[in-house]
Every structure is written in structure tokens, then in C-alpha cells.
Amino acid sequence: MKFLPLIWSNLRRRKLRSLLTVLSILVAFVLFGALSSIKQALTGGVQMAGADRLVVRHKVSIIQLLPESYKARMERIPGVVLATHQTWFGGIYQDPRNFFMQCPVLPEEFLDIHPEIIVAPEQKQAWLQTRTGAVVGRKTADKFHWKIGDKVPIQSTIWAQGDGSRTWTFDIVGIYDGRDKGTDTTAMLFRYDYFEEARVGAKGQVGWYTIRVKDPARAVETAKLVDKEFENSDAETKTEPEGAFLQGWASAIGNIALIVAAILGAVFFTILLVSGNTMSQAVRERTGELGVLKAIGFTNAQVVALILVESCLLSMLGGGLGLGLAWMAVSRGDPTGGLLPLFYFPGRDLLLGAVLSLALGLATGFFPALQALRLRAADALRRM
């Protein structure tokens, strides 16, 4: 600590240069935070996926429907505990930009298979008693200021009712929370029986199934049995663990992790050059002063430590500010208005960012420190 005034004074020596270096590091870490959050949003579902859940969809495409009658057949397959279905509703609330998922479900079975969805018992009861009842996630409820008792009209882009209307009205009977930080609380769930009775077309057809298996270790084996059950039928199935299913969605955009790593790698390499140049200049300018320090009695190790601490202070200042700004920006929520329900800055990536800023400081200070290490006091003083 007693060396801090010396180190801090050196950082303030060329204020503009230090400021610009800190700003460039700051920008890099804001980008790091933003990209980490986007990566989390696109792949986070994979991490939250239940180990004991399989997703069954039409083999050709998920937009192809499956018969409702498959449920009973699935539940007879060895290893399957429960099968429940969902269907994509594709609804709009007031504005197409207000995106959130709506799904007709079998309430009790859905909640049983998804224990991470927490609904208060009295709300669950109300749902079971209200045919037009819907349970909505906390994020969406807060966003639109919905409360229990509200009637909410949703315009479906896919499903029309018997009178030709595509406007479906739901009664908000419950607001659910997520058990875990990464649980999606943007969805709206309503009763399948209401949907099935009212819709025109595709009667008895559903979007996909979610199965709970008895033994997660044998999930893949059970998946094969499910697909075998429906082999050579009109609607063949593709069954896979929920994590793999969600991974497939993320992969459709591209290898997210690789893209993020490539972008951040390029950015950090550039910053390494910028900061490294700053530190090299700083040490070159101070050759004489470093010679004086050595003459006074500072050891090589102490001089090296001074330079490395200065370098780390610079990078951690920029990194800390950048991560802080990213945190604040991401805390404001999904910037797309609903397309990225799992948009947040994971704690592990925040910690990684802090470690990276320290590593950046050490890396950029390495060669200047080596320069200082090799400097002979007598030679440095002769140059002054």
C-alpha cells in the first residue's frame, strides 16, 4: 500500500494517454458483458434443461403437428413416467414487438413435469377451475402490469376460433415464478381443453411432447424406444433430451460460443496491443527514473512489481468500469422485448471478466517489466 502513491502518480503522469487506454479497455469489457449475456440468453436454456426430460417432435419439422393420441402410447413405453404436450400459439399482445411464448397445456401434468415453474397452490386451483384461465410468468406480468383477475386479449397468428375470430381472451388466474435464476418467466400458459374446443382446424393435433423418464442415465435409450414406437407411422417422431433439443435451436443461429469467443478474442488481442503499447511507452519514458529507483536501493523484483501493479491497475480500472456498465445495462432486461427471455449477465462470466482484466494487466506489463528488469542502473543514469 505504501507504494500506491508512487504507482498512482505514474498513472496520472500522462492523463490523456491513461484515460484513453482505460476507455479502450472499458469498451472491450462492456462488449464482453453484452456478448456473455447474449450467449447466456441463446444457450442458457440448455443449462436449465431437465436431465430427466425428453422432447418429442415431428421428425420432419417441429412445425408439423403430432396426434394427441400419441400421449397414451408414449406412457406405455418402458422408462416413460409421464408424457404431456404443448402447442405453439403464436399470439400477439397489442404489438408484434411484444413477444412472449403462449402455449396451451394440460395444467397438472405440465406443472408436474416442470417443477421449476412455481405456482401458488390457490392460483393453481383457480386455474383448474377456470377454463379460460391462464398463468403468466412474472417477467411478462410485470412488463404489461398484469394482475390476477385481468382479462387479456391475445391475437393468434395461427389459430382461429369457430366464429372466425383470432382474438382469444384469457383470464389471468396466476403468476408463476421460476425456481432457478435461469428459469424462463416470460411464458403464458393456458388450458388445452379451452384451446381444443374453440379452435378451428387441426383438431386432436398438438405441437410437441415433453416426456419425463424414470432414469435420466437411460434417457437416450428411452428416446430411441419412443421413436421406434412411431416408426413407419404418418407422423414419425424425433425424440431427444431436452438439453439437446434446446441446443439445436441455438445451433441454428450458429455456434454461438465460437462466434462470441472469436469476437472477444479479436477485441482482447487489439486491447492487448493498445495497452501493451501504453505500458511500453511509459517504461521507455521513465528509464532514468527506474535507474534512480535502482540506485536508491529498489531491487529488480520491486521495480518489476511496480510496473506490473501499474499495468494491472490500469487494466482493472478499465475492466471494472466496463463490467460494471455492462452489468447495469443488462440489468435493464431483454433489449429485444421478449426474444431473449434468459438475458442476464451470469455471475460466473462476471468473475471471468474480472480475472481476464487482471490477466490483461499482467500480459501487457510483462515485456515492459522485462525491460525494466534488464535495465542496469549505471547505464540508465548515464543516459540522463
Place this chain on the structure above:
Amino acid sequence: MSDNTTSDGALVRVERVEKTFHRGGGDIHVLADLNLQVSAREFLALMGPSGSGKSTLLNLIGGLDRPTQGSVMVGGERIDQLSDRQLARWRARHVGFIFQLYNLMPVLSAERNVELPLLLTHLSKAERAEHVQTALAVVGLAHRAKHYPRTLSGGEQQRVGIARAIVTDPTLLLCDEPTGDLDRKAGDEILDLLQALNREHGKTIIMVTHDPHASARAARTVHLDKGQLWSEAQK
């Protein structure tokens, strides 16, 4: 190393020292078979033309360099045999350097500059502050403690440099052309200060100078030319 002189009272003993620099594929012999003794509490001036080896000899005595051959003993210790780390620690405890161009840190105030050598000790913040105030008072600059070098005159900067050199109470003060960048008046003030440190505080001072006016303040003057001591003049 208290007043750890040899049996003949020499604090500094340089014996058969040679120093050769390797530059551009060739050798430059700066010092050749040089012998010198400096007594404790002595004020010695080293004079000679440019390139005679004065600063090189000073660097060897101050532990900033090692001889190619020969030995350098200070306070009974063979400093030419110490490792770099040991030499650094030795310098911190026993030597105060005063440079021609003051060599103050421009980003630190006078008191922070003077405090630098004390950062290498185990003194507390309060103790360091006390030592700094004392050193600045000795050189007559206690009232300029918070000022930065850019706001000090050349003479004042050199006095801060002297304060820095004496703040750890070293046994040996090594001065390389301390008045070389000052006008006569400021230079005389510095020489007065050095004499006071020698006479009143018992500091052993070795001063490199090319100025006879400065060397006249020393108790003894030795001349170097082409790496060898040619004559001594004792007053």
C-alpha cells in the same frame, strides 16, 4: 555497517581495480589498476577530464557496477562480491546518491521524493513522515514539502535531492557533479550544505567534479586521468 572501518581507518578501500566496457565489438578500458582509500568522515573530491573514469569509479564505490578485476570494500564488506539483490539492499542502507541533474520524480512532491528511500524500510507512515520532515529541515526546505519539482528552482531541486540522499542516514554520500547544473550562487549553497553534512553530521562524502571551485571545499582531492590516479592533493 556502523563506522566499520578497516584497521587503518579506511571506510572505502579500492584495490587494484580495473573496469573494462565491451562496446561495439571492442573493449574500452576505463579504469586500470586503481587503488584508493577513503577514511570515515572524509570529504573527498574526485577530479579529472571528461572520460577519465570518475563516474565509473563512483559507481563502483556505490555498488552500481562491479569491477572487471580487483576489489571494492566499503565498511569492511566486499561489495563487489554481493549479488544484485544484496547490492540493492546494501545501497538502500548505506549509500545516498546526489546527481548532477537532481533526478527527482516529476510526478511526486518534494516530500514524496524524499520519502522514496524510506519505502524500502519497515518504518511506519508516521515515522517516515517524521524522517522526511527532518531531512527537509536540514536542507532548509521544510516549507516547500508539498511542492512539485517543476515549481522549484534548480538549487531547490538539488537540495531535495540531498534530502533524499540523507533521509536514511547513510554512511556514505556519493555526489556526481552536484553543482554541475547550477549557477555559482546556488552551487555555493549546495557546497555549504555538503560541508555542513560532513563537518557537523560526520558524513563521508565522495564528490565527482570538474570544477576546482567545488573541489576546494573538499578536505582532499584526487585526480583521475585515463583511468588512473595521477596525484593527490590534501589540504
